[in-house]
Amino acid sequence: MTDQRIEGAVTETGGKLQNGLGRLTGDSKLQVDSKLNEIKGKAQNAYGRVIDGLDGMVDKAPADLRDPARKGLDFARRKPLVTTGILAGAAVLLSALGRKR
Numbered sequence: 001m002t003d004q005r006i007e008g009a010v011t012e013t014g015g016k017l018q019n020g021l022g023r024l025t026g027d028s029k030l031q032v033d034s035k036l037n038e039i040k041g042k043a044q045n046a047y048g049r050v051i052d053g054l055d056g057m058v059d060k061a062p063a064d065l066r067d068p069a070r071k072g073l074d075f076a077r078r079k080p081l082v083t084t085g086i087l088a089g090a091a092v093l094l095s096a097l098g099r100k101r
Contacts, residue, residue: 004080005048012041047080 015037022030051073058069076083 002048002051002077004044004051004077008041008044008046008048010041011044012038015039015041044080047084051076 015034018034018037019031022028022034054069054073054076058066058073061069
């Protein structure tokens with residue numbers, strides 16, 4: 001289990017607790033913040049699940065590709081936001097290349 005999954009679960013649970021406290025006290029700002037924390041936690045957890053899945057795939061990769069793949073996964077673990085930005089940028093570029101004009 002990756003650190004992202006653990007942090008995501010903690011953040012999501014904290015958001016749920018905040019939401020309960022916000023409803024109990026009638027604090028709408030706390031309720032909004034709690035929803036943002038729940039979403040953030042779910043996103044972190046999802047990212048961690050993807051990293052865990054890719055980790056299993058690296059173990060099955062050909063021997064000559066395992067080391068570069070491990071380095072890429074280590075980068076993704078250390079820099080989740082940068083990795084997400086890189087993947088989003090690549091998706092935008094590929095979708096633009098795939099459009100017919």
